[in-house]
Amino acid sequence: MRCTTALLPASRSEDRMKRATALLLTLCLSGALVQAETASGSDLSHEVRALRATVEELRLMESRLAASELKVKDQENSVKDLRTELDVTKTELLLYHEKAKELEKKLADGHKVAFSVALTGPVGPFNVETTLIYPKVMTNIGNAYNVYSGFFSAPVNGVYFFRFNAMDDRKSHHMGVALHKNDQRVLLDYAWNHWDDHEHVSNGVILELSQGDVVHMRLPAGYRVTDWDTRHFNIFSGFLLFPM
Known part of the structure; x- marks a missing residue:
């Protein structure tokens, strides 16, 4: 809003000039305030919407992260089970190897009939x-x-x-x-x-x-x-x- 001040005739009294000037200034300030409030409300609403979108995106990422962590935990448990089975297999193979060596020794050093x-x-x-x-x-x-x-x-x-x-x-x-x-x-x-x-x-x-x-x-x-x-x-x- 643009505010302009008209020049009053010199014949008017000084009081009437002051009242008119004050009125014009009030109108100008009121329009500027409304524009400022309107502009501020629009920006705030936009920021709130952006913040809400960010929060939703963060929640989605958190949900995906939790699912990924659960999957990783399951995979870690599977790896632990496989390692346990592998250790058992290694132990059995070592036992069979020792038995085979013992039998070979018996055949080599034992009785020939x-x-x-x-x-x-x-x-x-x-x-x-x-x-x-x-x-x-x-x-x-x-x-x-x-x-x-x-x-x-x-x-x-x-x-x-x-x-x-x-x-x-x-x-x-x-x-x-x-x-x-x-x-x-x-x-x-x-x-x-x-x-x-x-x-x-x-x-x-x-x-x-x-x-x-x-x-x-x-x-x-x-x-x-x-x-x-x-x-x-x-x-x-x-x-x-x-x-x-």
Whole structure:
């Protein structure tokens, strides 16, 4: 608002001039004040709206931050669980490694057992079941097979493999052999010779033995097996797979 002051005639009194001047000044100040108040209210309202928008943005950021912190915490817990599982796996692997090293040491420094023996002539028939004694020793590492008794004695606790072959040439007769662990029959292999020719049987088995257990071959009553010197149709073999 613009304010102008008109010049009064010199004839007017001094009081009337003062009153008019005061009135004009009041009007000017009142208009300026209204404009100032209006301008100030508009700026304040704008600042309040801007402040509210900032507060809402901060709340949104705070919510996102809280969600991110929760996700990070869950990931940290998952990482802790994975580390725990990894530590357990490492411990188990170390135990397996130690066991493997111990077993390797036993195999390297422990007992070496292997034998293979054969008959050198016909045996049987007998009226009772009889232990077969193989007099021809081809291999007897560890001396676990007794050539006088026909028994193999386990020198250590372990898992062993045994195999045998048997042959006879009598026509119209049974032939065969049985493998025994201690006093228990494990295998019995036999055949009927229909022709005047060689009849063969063979078999093998893996046994878990304790130290001192014996394994031997027996000839059933009425059976016969036949061999000639170096032919070695009848062989009994075994060896230690691994100790326990």
